[in-house]
Amino acid sequence: MPKLLPIWPMAAPTRASEIEYERFRAPLFARKGWALIYLVDDDDAVRDSLALLLGAHGFEVAAFASAAEFAQVPRRQEKACLILDHHLPGMTGLEFLASPAGAALGLPVILITGMADSSLSARARALGVCAFLEKPVSESRLLGAIARALES
Numbered sequence: 557m558p559k560l561l562p563i564w565p566m567a568a569p570t571r572a573s574e575i576e577y578e579r580f581r582a583p584l585f586a587r588k589g590w591a592l593i594y595l596v597d598d599d600d601a602v603r604d605s606l607a608l609l610l611g612a613h614g615f616e617v618a619a620f621a622s623a624a625e626f627a628q629v630p631r632r633q634e635k636a637c638l639i640l641d642h643h644l645p646g647m648t649g650l651e652f653l654a655s656p657a658g659a660a661l662g663l664p665v666i667l668i669t670g671m672a673d674s675s676l677s678a679r680a681r682a683l684g685v686c687a688f689l690e691k692p693v694s695e696s697r698l699l700g701a702i703a704r705a706l707e708s
Contacts, residue, residue, distance in 0.1 A: 623640070
């Protein structure tokens with residue numbers, strides 16, 4: 557079962573964090589409606605960090621440690637996208653997308669990797685990946701890719 561994380565808790569602002577608090581009080585996407593982000597990354601620290609970041613921006617996050625774990629869970633929301641790490645145990649992100657389970661997703665996919673090259677990017681595009689991001693990925697690039705994915 558996926559680990560569903562709550563929206564970032566709202567803390568009372570302090571003088572030093574007024575601006576930061578305002579960002580969390582009015583999440584970027586909360587005004588546009590609820591969206592579910594499926595997150596697949598085998599690195600616990602990366603997965604937890606991205607889940608917290610996305611939760612702070614108003615997304616519901618279902619996090620998985622492998623593509624096989626993700627493939628077993630039924631999709632339950634129309635407005636959703638998948639953030640998929642390329643280097644996973646068992647099968648790579650691209651191998652998953654090329655599999656029958658990956659081909660039947662019906663979700664926009666954002667592929668992230670720590671080791672990018674032009675051939676990997678080209679293969680990802682050929683499999684329908686809507687964004688290809690290299691780790692460490694910046695908050696603005698990730699949120700921009702998610703916004704474009706959810707609009708498609």
